[in-house]
Amino acid sequence: MSDDATWVPAGVDTDQPSVARMYDYFLGGGHNFAADRHLADKVLEVIPAKDIARINRSFLRRAVRYLINEAGIRQFLDLGSGIPTVGNVHEIAQHENPDCTIVYVDNDPVAVAHGELMLQQNANATTILADLRHPKTVLGHDETLRLIDFREPTAVLMCAALHFVRDEEGPADIVAAYRDALCPDSALVMSHATHDDYPEDLARAAELYKDTKNPVTARAREQIIEFFAGFDLMPPGVVLLPLWRPDFGEIADPRRSLCYGGVGIKTI
Numbered sequence: 001m002s003d004d005a006t007w008v009p010a011g012v013d014t015d016q017p018s019v020a021r022m023y024d025y026f027l028g029g030g031h032n033f034a035a036d037r038h039l040a041d042k043v044l045e046v047i048p049a050k051d052i053a054r055i056n057r058s059f060l061r062r063a064v065r066y067l068i069n070e071a072g073i074r075q076f077l078d079l080g081s082g083i084p085t086v087g088n089v090h091e092i093a094q095h096e097n098p099d100c101t102i103v104y105v106d107n108d109p110v111a112v113a114h115g116e117l118m119l120q121q122n123a124n125a126t127t128i129l130a131d132l133r134h135p136k137t138v139l140g141h142d143e144t145l146r147l148i149d150f151r152e153p154t155a156v157l158m159c160a161a162l163h164f165v166r167d168e169e170g171p172a173d174i175v176a177a178y179r180d181a182l183c184p185d186s187a188l189v190m191s192h193a194t195h196d197d198y199p200e201d202l203a204r205a206a207e208l209y210k211d212t213k214n215p216v217t218a219r220a221r222e223q224i225i226e227f228f229a230g231f232d233l234m235p236p237g238v239v240l241l242p243l244w245r246p247d248f249g250e251i252a253d254p255r256r257s258l259c260y261g262g263v264g265i266k267t268i
């Protein structure tokens with residue numbers, strides 16, 4: 001995609017790298033600019049971000065299918081949903097069950113503009129421009145309430161998103177606010193960067209992300225498990241992403257995914 005693209009929403013600063021557009025670049029998408037690619041290439045010198053992005057999307061796919069087929073979930077609130085790409089949550093979910101409803105939430109205008117375009121003909125899915133750090137705004141948004149009935153089981157997805165929330169912003173309280181809005185049998189899906197296995201590489205990558213509006217806070221497995229407070233973790237628990245109910249085979253070194261993931265179900 002050329003950099004004189006007409007699809008850029010007004011007011012978007014294409015000179016400042018955006019984590020949404022860098023992630024799009026890692027996944028081979030076309031909604032990114034020179035500044036995004038420049039920083040993304042530097043990240044790639046430090047961590048295998050293209051592999052990580054692909055592994056993360058694969059985890060997301062498996063988790064959504066699991067929730068529909070084994071937990072009976074039909075409603076999805078996807079926080080930090082990103083620029084639409086192959087295998088979006090609504091595609092996976094509505095393929096399994098066309099009645100599934102999906103609300104995408106992102107604070108990146110490019111992600112939201114493309115979500116809106118993609119979903120024009122889809123009555124059961126929508127995209128809202130909002131900050132996941134403000135649960136009241138997200139949960140009370142007209143579009144959220146149009147498609148999600150919180151008296152029915154709902155999955156909150158936080159995939160590769162919560163590591164953009166700093167410790168001082170209270171990530172556990174943010175997750176808890178979403179949890180408290182959910183009824184029993186609802187779910188939390190989370191994937192999250194970790195420095196457990198390659199602390200130096202992660203520190204170097206995190207340093208690069210300081211040039212974006214979304215610095216990264218990688219966390220230890222124990223901290224990520226704590227975010228599931230109030231949810232029962234489904235087997236195999238919080239594990240390196242390739243190890244969460246893999247469809248086939250295993251990659252050579254799951255630790256290189258640099259991310260943990262898990263699915264919890266709210267029982268009370």
Ligand SMILES: C[S@@+](CC[C@H](N)C(=O)[O-])C[C@H]1O[C@@H](n2cnc3c(N)ncnc32)[C@H](O)[C@@H]1O
Nearest residue numbers: 020023080081082106107108131132159160164
């Ligand atoms: C690495 S992408 C992950 C996309 C998708 N969830 C996935 O797992 O494939 C992270 C996304 O989170 C979004 N994001 C970061 N901080 C956010 C915030 N405070 N509120 C809403 N979205 C946020 C970014 O704009 C970006 O689109």
